[in-house]
Amino acid sequence: MEIQTFPNEIVFFDLETNVPNKTGQHFHILEFGAIIVCPRKLEELESFTTLIQPKDLSMAPLRSSRSDGITRAKVTDAPRFEDVAEKIYGLLNGRIWAGHNIRRFDCVRIKEAFAEIGKAAPEPSGIIDSLGLLSDKFGKRAGNMKMASLAAYFGLGVQKHRSLDDVRMNLEVLKHCSTVLFLESTLPDQLEGKWQSSSKIMTRSRSHHQMVQKAMPYTKGSLGKMTQNVKNILSKAQGTQSLQSLIKHSHSLLR
Structure with a gap:
């Protein structure tokens, strides 16, 4: 992958995953979404979202209690993580990462996903975790x-x-x-x-x-x-x- 950095841009991103219900069961990414924001004008410069098919389809829920929730049927024909890894890498690498509880959850899941396909994970130029920041200040x-x-x-x-x-x-x-x-x-x-x-x-x-x-x-x-x-x-x-x-x-x- 060609390494590019955008240290002055902020990328807000979020992952939707399965909810492990057994000891030792792993999280599997079912959806990735991100927006790149100009920190000077708060303008959304770019957005990207994709459903992701887990290697084991049984990890996706058969049904969802939410009207627009993610189900097994929705991810059956979705690309696998390796198919969208380069795009995700390009969005995240070298930018300031922002999100809610991303330090403990989303950042960890991203690194795990790239490790599973044998590729280097993207690196942030900084992290804004709104959960920690707002817990302290708000x-x-x-x-x-x-x-x-x-x-x-x-x-x-x-x-x-x-x-x-x-x-x-x-x-x-x-x-x-x-x-x-x-x-x-x-x-x-x-x-x-x-x-x-x-x-x-x-x-x-x-x-x-x-x-x-x-x-x-x-x-x-x-x-x-x-x-x-x-x-x-x-x-x-x-x-x-x-x-x-x-x-x-x-x-x-x-x-």
Whole structure:
């Protein structure tokens, strides 16, 4: 493979895999999705997604509880990992990798997949794991640090657990969280103490796929209004504020 590096570009990526139900059973990649983002303008420069056929088709579920979930029938005619490895390598190698819980999961699975086909794995120029960063800086304001909960908190819709949809949601969640932190650091007196009272939202349980009610740590009408202001700021800032700039002013989130 020709080695190319793009150290100033960010690639948000996500993997969908099987869920091992036996001791010693391995994860198998069933879908890969990625978007390349310009850090200066937050513009999506390129996107790619593909279903992936596992070597053992029995590792793909026969059915899914989600309307657009990944099933064995959907991956039966999909390319194998070795067929798309060069494309995935080209998207990831030398760029800043970004995603939710990618350090412990997605990065590991990518290295395993390349090792299985006897090829060198891509290397990042840096890693932005929104799970670790937001756990430290944003806290459990959404009840927990799951992407579905964070998205519901900001009114960004329901997580679909499809790779391309999830990476785009990840970018939006990170922008919203960064802007809230920026506003708090800019207006500490006005926003101090707004997290004490509680409101509630509905979110879906990942294990049981049922709607449950969770307490949200903001006063109805206070943070709710601020979140809407955040969305307005983001929409007006496109092309003038970079993700790195927002994060830098949000308590140095990238450190």
